[in-house]
Amino acid sequence: MQQLLEGEKELIIEKVGEILGKHGSDRENLIPILQEVQDSLGYLPGLSMEIIAEAMDIPSVDVFGLTTFYNQFRLNPPGKHQIKICMGTACYMVGGRIALESFERHLKIGEGETTSDRKYSLETVACVGCCAIAPVVVVNEDIEGKVTPTRVDGLMLAFEADEQEEEQKEAEENEEKGD
Numbered sequence: 001m002q003q004l005l006e007g008e009k010e011l012i013i014e015k016v017g018e019i020l021g022k023h024g025s026d027r028e029n030l031i032p033i034l035q036e037v038q039d040s041l042g043y044l045p046g047l048s049m050e051i052i053a054e055a056m057d058i059p060s061v062d063v064f065g066l067t068t069f070y071n072q073f074r075l076n077p078p079g080k081h082q083i084k085i086c087m088g089t090a091c092y093m094v095g096g097r098i099a100l101e102s103f104e105r106h107l108k109i110g111e112g113e114t115t116s117d118r119k120y121s122l123e124t125v126a127c128v129g130c131c132a133i134a135p136v137v138v139v140n141e142d143i144e145g146k147v148t149p150t151r152v153d154g155l156m157l158a159f160e161a162d163e164q165e166e167e168q169k170e171a172e173e174n175e176e177k178g179d
């Protein structure tokens with residue numbers, strides 16, 4: 001299960017409490033409550049499901065089971081960079097899986113997971129409608145076509161360069177503030 005960030009536990013307790021307060025703890029409200037928690041937090045943290053299960057007096061394993069059954073629920077936090085690999089037939093046939101494996105190797109996470117620093121999340125999606133440039137990867141909102149392992153290397157280098165630039169900017173800003 002994904003580790004919580006600093007202050008995230010308190011935020012989850014607060015948001016889930018608000019949502020339960022609004023909907024009540026009747027079991028028939030379970031799905032709308034889970035949807036609203038996901039909308040509010042960007043995903044369904046394990047802690048949120050435990051709180052909901054306790055409030056509804058049902059085993060938390062039942063809530064987990066339900067969320068894994070419906071694929072609308074996201075159990076891992078979205079990364080700052082969301083990488084979605086198309087696994088539609090056209091992409092799959094010409095290297096979609098190879099692109100996925102290249103990202104997995106770089107990020108050391110599997111499909112459906114998020115890096116512990118929450119910078120990257122990796123998922124697969126159905127056809128995104130750009131089959132002519134298969135295999136396709138959607139990076140944040142941008143479409144990347146004809147993605148080979150070399151292109152994955154290039155994308156990762158670009159991300160790292162952006163991150164370094166941001167860190168440097170932040171450090172400079174903090175320095176200025178400290179003056």
Ligand code: FES
Pocket residue numbers: 086087088089090091092126127128129130131132134136
């Ligand atoms: S199958 Fe990937 S864009 Fe259509």
